[in-house]
Amino acid sequence: xxxxxxxxxxxxxxxxxxxxxxxxxxxxxxxxxxxxxxxxxxxxxxxxxxxxxxxxxxxxxxxxxxxxxxxxxxxxxxxxxxxxxxxxxxxxxxxxxxxxxxxxxxxxxxxxxxxxxxxxxxxxxxxxxxxxxxxxxxxxxxxxxxxxxxxxxxxxxxxxxxxxxxxxxxxxxxxxxxxxxxxxxxxxxxxxxxxxxxxxxxxxxxxxxxxxxxxxxxxxxxxxxxxxxxxxxxxxxxxxxxxxxxxxxxxxxxxxxxxxxxxxxxxxxxxxxxxxxxxxxxxxxxxxxxxxxxxxxxxxxxxxxxxxxxxxxxxxxxxxxxxxx
Amino acid sequence: xxxxxxxxxxxxxxxxxxxxxxxxxxxxxxxxxxxxxxxxxxxxxxxxxxxxxxxxxxxxxxxxxxxxxxxxxxxxxxxxxxxxxxxxxxxxxxxxxxxxxxxxxxxxxxxxxxxxxxxxxxxxxxxxxxxxxxxxxxxxxxxxxxxxxxxxxxxxxxxxxxxxxxxxxxxxxxxxxxxxxxxxxxxxxxxxxxxxxxxxxxxxxxxxxxxxxxxxxxxxxxxxxxxxxxxxxxxxxxxxxxxxxxxxxxxxxxxxxxxxxxxxxxxxxxxxxxxxxxxxxxxxxxxxxxxxxxxxxxxxxxxxxxxxxxxxxxxxxxxxxxxxxxxxx
Numbered sequence: 001x002x003x004x005x006x007x008x009x010x011x012x013x014x015x016x017x018x019x020x021x022x023x024x025x026x027x028x029x030x031x032x033x034x035x036x037x038x039x040x041x042x043x044x045x046x047x048x049x050x051x052x053x054x055x056x057x058x059x060x061x062x063x064x065x066x067x068x069x070x071x072x073x074x075x076x077x078x079x080x081x082x083x084x085x086x087x088x089x090x091x092x093x094x095x096x097x098x099x100x101x102x103x104x105x106x107x108x109x110x111x112x113x114x115x116x117x118x119x120x121x122x123x124x125x126x127x128x129x130x131x132x133x134x135x136x137x138x139x140x141x142x143x144x145x146x147x148x149x150x151x152x153x154x155x156x157x158x159x160x161x162x163x164x165x166x167x168x169x170x171x172x173x174x175x176x177x178x179x180x181x182x183x184x185x186x187x188x189x190x191x192x193x194x195x196x197x198x199x200x201x202x203x204x205x206x207x208x209x210x211x212x213x214x215x216x217x218x219x220x221x222x223x224x225x226x227x228x229x230x231x232x233x234x235x236x237x238x239x240x241x242x243x244x245x246x247x248x249x250x251x252x253x254x255x256x257x258x259x260x261x262x263x264x265x266x267x268x269x270x271x272x273x274x275x276x277x278x279x280x281x282x283x284x285x286x287x288x289x290x291x292x293x294x295x296x297x298x299x300x301x302x303x304x305x306x307x308x309x310x311x312x313x314x315x316x317x318x319x320x321x322x323x324x325x
Numbered sequence: 326x327x328x329x330x331x332x333x334x335x336x337x338x339x340x341x342x343x344x345x346x347x348x349x350x351x352x353x354x355x356x357x358x359x360x361x362x363x364x365x366x367x368x369x370x371x372x373x374x375x376x377x378x379x380x381x382x383x384x385x386x387x388x389x390x391x392x393x394x395x396x397x398x399x400x401x402x403x404x405x406x407x408x409x410x411x412x413x414x415x416x417x418x419x420x421x422x423x424x425x426x427x428x429x430x431x432x433x434x435x436x437x438x439x440x441x442x443x444x445x446x447x448x449x450x451x452x453x454x455x456x457x458x459x460x461x462x463x464x465x466x467x468x469x470x471x472x473x474x475x476x477x478x479x480x481x482x483x484x485x486x487x488x489x490x491x492x493x494x495x496x497x498x499x500x501x502x503x504x505x506x507x508x509x510x511x512x513x514x515x516x517x518x519x520x521x522x523x524x525x526x527x528x529x530x531x532x533x534x535x536x537x538x539x540x541x542x543x544x545x546x547x548x549x550x551x552x553x554x555x556x557x558x559x560x561x562x563x564x565x566x567x568x569x570x571x572x573x574x575x576x577x578x579x580x581x582x583x584x585x586x587x588x589x590x591x592x593x594x595x596x597x598x599x600x601x602x603x604x605x606x607x608x609x610x611x612x613x614x615x616x617x618x619x620x621x622x623x624x625x626x627x628x629x630x631x632x633x634x635x636x637x638x639x640x641x642x643x644x645x646x647x648x649x650x651x652x653x654x
Contacts, residue, residue, distance in 0.1 A: 066402060068398070099433060099434055099435045099437075100435030100436075101435075102432055102433055102434075102435050103433045103434065103435070107429075107433040107434075109430075109433065109434035109435070109437055109438055110437075111434075111437055111438055112437075116398075116401060116402070116438070117430075117433075117434070117438075119426075120425070121421060121425050121426075124394065124421065124422065124425065124426055126394070127390065127391045127392075127393070127394020127395050127397075127398060127422065128394050128395075128397060128398035128401065128422075128426060129398060130391070130394070130395045130398060131394060131395035131396060131397060131398020131399035131400070131401070131402065131406070132398045132399065132401065132402035133398075134354065134383070134395055134398070134399045134404070135354075135398070135399040135400075135402035135403050135404040136402065138352075138354055138380065138381070138399075138404055139352070139403055139404065141403070143402075145402075157390055157391075158390060158391065158394065160391075161388040161390055161391025161392070161394075162391045162394060162395065164386070164388070164391070165385065165388070165391055165392070165395055169383075322436070323431055323432045323434075323435055323436035324431065324432050324470050324471055325431060325471065325473070325494070325495050
């Protein structure tokens with residue numbers, strides 16, 4: 001296949017990816033609005049700006065493939081197929097949420113969609129995902145597993161121990177580091193001397209790839225190659241998606257004490273959704289009208305999600321002791 | 326209780342249970358450092374690698390955090406996993422995965438994800454290993470909702486409880502005792518399982534109830550035999566599992582004897598012994614003839630010196646002496 005044909009093939013996916021990214025974005029903006037209006041309990045870490053990574057990876061997975069996610073995981077859940085309304089109901093603590101209201105933002109589980117959880121502990125999903133991949137290999141299930149984590153996780157021992165094991169056992173796993181440059185408030189360049197996450201792959205003897213995390217087709221290509229290799233028994237890959245969150249670490253953090261407004265604005269100019277729209281228009285794959293239609297559909301989807309979640313029942317207080325074992 | 330059978334070691338009883346369960350259930354994977362060709366630091370996996378090979382016996386480097394997380398992840402994804410911390414002390418490297426992930430997952434997922442992972446580790450003092458290799462913090466796990474905690478004291482219990490643990494739907498802390506590995510006892514050749522939450526009456530008695538766990542069961546039994554000669558009839562009970570706990574066995578005995586002592590290799594503060602006394606206070610207050618007593622290790626790190634360590638840990642003599650005083654009050 002020539003590069004031009006391959007590129008055409010990828011472009012054909014772009015409208016779908018545009019829509020998916022928009023779902024992630026508008027979901028998070030809706031959560032932000034609800035949260036700021038004190039309608040959601042708990043804490044939320046939003047994925048705004050990082051959508052290309054979750055979509056570009058998850059669109060290449062099968063429903064039965066597994067992903068393990070992070071504290072910034074709403075986008076991953078939706079990208080893997082969890083319906084927005086079910087995700088939102090969980091953030092609302094309702095029984096219709098994917099964890100029945102027992103989990104919340106950082107403990108969303110939907111194994112029926114291959115979604116093995118967001119996680120409140122940075123670093124923890126990396127060994128768990130590696131274990132998922134070990135299980136897939138032992139069961140000969142043909143599943144591929146993705147472990148998502150941020151730059152904050154790669155300086156933890158969990159990263160080192162798990163990636164090392166995933167590599168030595170040739171497990172069907174993709175380690176996807178969403179490097180948004182800040183671990184909470186800690187700049188990656190202040191936390192480590194080696195700021196190339198992908199280069200660390202060499203230390204464990206697996207391929208390391210760096211991609212523009214704001215280009216959904218670039219993420220797609222890197223992910224597809226890695227997923228195909230993992231599925232065919234070729235072992236794991238470490239992918240570093242260079243990305244950025246436009247929002248603070250969590251809702252309530254202005255996100256400007258440790259980075260400049262100018263830096264945030266520069267990254268917004270490189271927005272993955274706007275970039276996808278530009279390419280779609282330029283390539284004649286969609287017109288303004290089509291993009292507006294897609295957006296209107298997604299807006300409606302989120303309104304429906306709010307209606308669903310808000311009107312869903314609260315858990316019975318007497319059920320508090322259910323499901324401990 | 327069927328106690329006929331061959332006499333084998335506590336270690337070998339565990340190996341037998343693992344072999345039988347791994348044959349029965351092909352989804353079991355066993356992960357840990359040195360459990361492959363070496364057969365385990367304590368010989369606790371001897372012979373298994375020959376039968377099950379590298380696929381199911383996952384020998385690892387020294388990486389308890391990663392290995393435990395991998396085991397839990399595998400269990401979440403459809404396998405049944407055993408992770409061997411070897412020394413329970415080393416579970417501290419992995420405690421975030423045990424407490425935050427394994428223990429919580431069923432609840433956090435509203436029951437959708439179970440993690441059938443067995444975390445194995447040997448606790449307690451043996452051969453003056455010093456502070457880093459002698460901890461007895463099994464009680465910490467009992468304070469973590471979502472974990473079952475097993476502390477077998479005999480080869481018979483090791484085998485029967487291991488088999489139950491390897492059929493449990495969720496995470497189980499299987500905490501052996503290093504000192505007991507070479508002890509021997511009768512183990513039937515035919516299959517048996519010991520249900521969780523069923524205490525064993527080590528010896529019946531009428532004057533005092535003594536609750537003991539793990540290695541303390543053997544020491545307490547010896548103290549009980551000494552006291553018997555002096556006319557003190559001690560009822561010794563080994564709960565065998567801390568979670569779930571056979572509360573009825575404990576309270577029924579206290580209501581019968583009117584006296585209670587709890588023997589524990591952990592220090593007394595917030596210990597399992599403290600829990601036993603709390604149960605007695607809540608449920609048997611009116612039956613108690615004398616204040617109940619905790620007989621525990623002194624609250625110091627395990628000293629290296631044999632003289633000091635012997636001073637720290639309850640001995641047969643100390644147990645007997647404290648019980649004597651309790652009964653004569």
